[in-house]
Amino acid sequence: MKNTIAERVYDFLKNYPPFKMLNKELLTTISENVKILYFETDTKIFKIGEPVDDNFYIVKDGAVGIYSAEKNTLIDKCGEGDIFGLRALIRKDKYKLTALTHEESIIYSISSDLLEEIMRNNTEAKEFILKSFATDNNTPETKDLALDDLFADQKSSFVEVQSVQYSENPITCTIETSIKEAALSMSQHKVGSIIITQNEKPIGIITDKDLRFKIATGKFGIEEKVGKIMSSPVITCNKEISIAEAQLNMLKYNIAHLCITQDGTNDSKLIGILSEHDIVLSYGNNPSVLIKEIKRAKDTSTLKLVRQKAQQLLKAYLEQNVDIVFISNIISHVNEAITQQLILHALDEMNQKPPVDFAWLSLGSMGRNEQFLLTDQDNALVFDDVSEKDYQKTKDYFLAFAQKVNDKLNQVGFEFCPADVMARNPKWCLSVTEWKNQFNHWIVSPTNEKVMLCTIFFDYRMVYGKHDLVKQMTQSIYHSIENFEIFLNFLALNATQNPPPLSFFRNFLVEAGGEHKNQFDIKARAIMPLVDAARLLILSHKVGNCNNTILRYKQLAKLEPQNAELYQSCIVSYKNLLHFRSLQGIRKGDSGRYVDLNSLCKSDKLRLRSSFKPIKDIQELIDVRFRLAHLR
Amino acid sequence: MFGSLFKKEYPYFWNQYSNHFKEKKELNLKNARFVVFDTETTGLDIKNDRILSIGAISIVGNSIDVAHSLEVYLNQEKFNAETVKIHGILKTGNLTKFSEEDAVIQFLNYVRDGILVAHHVDFDVSIINKALSRMNLPKLKNKRIDTGVLYKKSLPYTQTYKHFGLDELCEVYKITKHDRHTASGDAYIAAIIFQKVMASLKKKNENLQLTDLFHTERREGLL
Numbered sequence: 109m110k111n112t113i114a115e116r117v118y119d120f121l122k123n124y125p126p127f128k129m130l131n132k133e134l135l136t137t138i139s140e141n142v143k144i145l146y147f148e149t150d151t152k153i154f155k156i157g158e159p160v161d162d163n164f165y166i167v168k169d170g171a172v173g174i175y176s177a178e179k180n181t182l183i184d185k186c187g188e189g190d191i192f193g194l195r196a197l198i199r200k201d202k203y204k205l206t207a208l209t210h211e212e213s214i215i216y217s218i219s220s221d222l223l224e225e226i227m228r229n230n231t232e233a234k235e236f237i238l239k240s241f242a243t244d245n246n247t248p249e250t251k252d253l254a255l256d257d258l259f260a261d262q263k264s265s266f267v268e269v270q271s272v273q274y275s276e277n278p279i280t281c282t283i284e285t286s287i288k289e290a291a292l293s294m295s296q297h298k299v300g301s302i303i304i305t306q307n308e309k310p311i312g313i314i315t316d317k318d319l320r321f322k323i324a325t326g327k328f329g330i331e332e333k334v335g336k337i338m339s340s341p342v343i344t345c346n347k348e349i350s351i352a353e354a355q356l357n358m359l360k361y362n363i364a365h366l367c368i369t370q371d372g373t374n375d376s377k378l379i380g381i382l383s384e385h386d387i388v389l390s391y392g393n394n395p396s397v398l399i400k401e402i403k404r405a406k407d408t409s410t411l412k413l414v415r416q417k418a419q420q421l422l423k424a425y426l427e428q429n430v431d432i433v434f435i436s437n438i439i440s441h442v443n444e445a446i447t448q449q450l451i452l453h454a455l456d457e458m459n460q461k462p463p464v465d466f467a468w469l470s471l472g473s474m475g476r477n478e479q480f481l482l483t484d485q486d487n488a489l490v491f492d493d494v495s496e497k498d499y500q501k502t503k504d505y506f507l508a509f510a511q512k513v514n515d516k517l518n519q520v521g522f523e524f525c526p527a528d529v530m531a532r533n534p535k536w537c538l539s540v541t542e543w544k545n546q547f548n549h550w551i552v553s554p555t556n557e558k559v560m561l562c563t564i565f566f567d568y569r570m571v572y573g574k575h576d577l578v579k580q581m582t583q584s585i586y587h588s589i590e591n592f593e594i595f596l597n598f599l600a601l602n603a604t605q606n607p608p609p610l611s612f613f614r615n616f617l618v619e620a621g622g623e624h625k626n627q628f629d630i631k632a633r634a635i636m637p638l639v640d641a642a643r644l645l646i647l648s649h650k651v652g653n654c655n656n657t658i659l660r661y662k663q664l665a666k667l668e669p670q671n672a673e674l675y676q677s678c679i680v681s682y683k684n685l686l687h688f689r690s691l692q693g694i695r696k697g698d699s700g701r702y703v704d705l706n707s708l709c710k711s712d713k714l715r716l717r718s719s720f721k722p723i724k725d726i727q728e729l730i731d732v733r734f735r736l737a738h739l740r
Numbered sequence: 741m742f743g744s745l746f747k748k749e750y751p752y753f754w755n756q757y758s759n760h761f762k763e764k765k766e767l768n769l770k771n772a773r774f775v776v777f778d779t780e781t782t783g784l785d786i787k788n789d790r791i792l793s794i795g796a797i798s799i800v801g802n803s804i805d806v807a808h809s810l811e812v813y814l815n816q817e818k819f820n821a822e823t824v825k826i827h828g829i830l831k832t833g834n835l836t837k838f839s840e841e842d843a844v845i846q847f848l849n850y851v852r853d854g855i856l857v858a859h860h861v862d863f864d865v866s867i868i869n870k871a872l873s874r875m876n877l878p879k880l881k882n883k884r885i886d887t888g889v890l891y892k893k894s895l896p897y898t899q900t901y902k903h904f905g906l907d908e909l910c911e912v913y914k915i916t917k918h919d920r921h922t923a924s925g926d927a928y929i930a931a932i933i934f935q936k937v938m939a940s941l942k943k944k945n946e947n948l949q950l951t952d953l954f955h956t957e958r959r960e961g962l963l
Contacts, residue, residue, distance in 0.1 A: 110813075110835060110836075111806070111924070112811060112922050112924035112925050113809055113924055113925075113928050114806050116928070140806060143803050143805050144803070145802050146932070146936075146939075147802060148939045148942075217803075
């Protein structure tokens, strides 16, 4: 029967991908089954968090804006012929984006069944849809790490349409195998899954998760047969499957493993297995791959390259507003892995093994897991106590070793510390007893300079070596503070020496002179006061092992529920400031410490300014709690 | 009390059609089914001219379902060479054609108790009613909305004396005039106009109700 309207829809669709890649019959079917929707200006088509509709959309007339998260940042604008709402591909999910009409719009909606039909029918169209899907999901707030890795930074490179690297020769067993034997085989081969086969064809799978949920809970005994607990049938695909498609299948079926078979069906020979982890590894620019590369790196120049990659990743994360805690975890991991690798290289170069146990400490921002940019290195070394006659020999060994590590770090891009707070400095390469004495000395006779050293050295974190040595140091610090509590008041005085960064007239306080005249020192005036306050308060609660500023405030909020709100606001403003500084640094290629206020737009200034209120509040709290009026 | 004595026996399809109106439904702008339709005819004389094709689509909420639309062509003895250049339907084209009776049955089955919407709805309803009377059947029972009248409702009062043709409304709303003068094409255009007018009416009156849409002049259903 003639359908004039469907013909019109056909005439429209045939001009745009992926429809223009389709044959006439399929496109006719699609056109006959389109729903034509009409939306007024500023109408929501779908919203973040709403269950995904069973269809996707094409703009016929008008314009639709695609927004991410609550912040309502426009990430894409769809005009005539653009498709959106591809999350319908994964059914039973929720929208991660919001679509809002910018103009009065006529939208064609097409069911997911037809979408799948398109993808089955035509490879070219499939690739187009997968690419669009990936771009569609390039959202910064995606909490899911795997997705984040998958879609971060992929807009241009489209790795996801490449074929995946799957694991060949998967571990298998028969349906008659006992659960215990299967588990033994999994542990022996260090894999997280085992496939149950019959005539070389996959019929079921058992993963770590099954063992956790079905065995460890006592639902099934370990002597029972694997058939009892296996998931069956398995989802199969052929070896040409693209990364995005594999990811899609996993999301769709909510599974973490795909079986690769000869012809892609579960009625053919099993040739491999593809896990979620394999997919993550398929992306070059992601943390786990970087760490792997670091561990494999044989020389400093390779590490330097990896560090640069990490920098790119950092930039992408920052520009996409990824949560700063997440970023800092990743970058710290990378930095730590690089340092560890350099230490291993240096140890190799030494002619003999270390005479005693030692530990390598990162200090300052690196110690707090807050170093994003290539700032300078701050580190120290502690070695186990030795007899007096061996002392010089031992110290010489570690100084020579530290010199190598410091040099290598410098080559990778961590500049030497101008104040020479580095392990190669004989002052900061000490035995554990020397360190204890040193700390005690600083604590009982707190001059300005010593308090300042405390602020650097108390934020240490072990990067490599013997944990016990570090534990002794920490205990000794708390012991000394307990015996000399007034030290905390001095530390408090130091923490409040930089007043809130606004003058009485609500202007930014800028540097009065020097190279950075009239620039705003975001580190000294805004970031450090928050760091110092957190350190002081957490020390006063004698909480160890908590070196990260955000973690410290979280801990404080738990310890002092009456002040929880203030601590929460400190976290928010600290995150803001870190983000701001890192982005500045990345853009200007420096440490981001000095901000030229004239270069900021109004909204940036307002954002900065709003981060200052908690600084004032926390300093007031410290002032009262440590009765600083008496000391001043 | 003598009502039952005079009750005529109607064919099955008509009873089925009229049964849809027995059930009282709570209708509002969101759930009401609007059937936007158009007829192409041999001319404008209701008595003597005949229907050549009927096109209809339905709107529920903001959605037009292309899969559920009606497009039917009729075999008619009467032929007017003058109007062929307007609607392009030849007396013996290669389109599948139905008898007038079959076409009307299809139409009744399609519209059910939907609200009829057309540009100059009175003409289209009348010409279908005429076809119904040739089949010894009563008139259409559906409520109806004229997009031309509806458009006037969206305007300031001073302009209401004007008359608006479909082409003029296409200009106003910048609608591409594809398939103008095919029943389905005109029905589609009327549907888009209907939605756009509805949008501007809603802007004018936030509490727009379904009942606000029906025009008061020449209300045939009341008698």
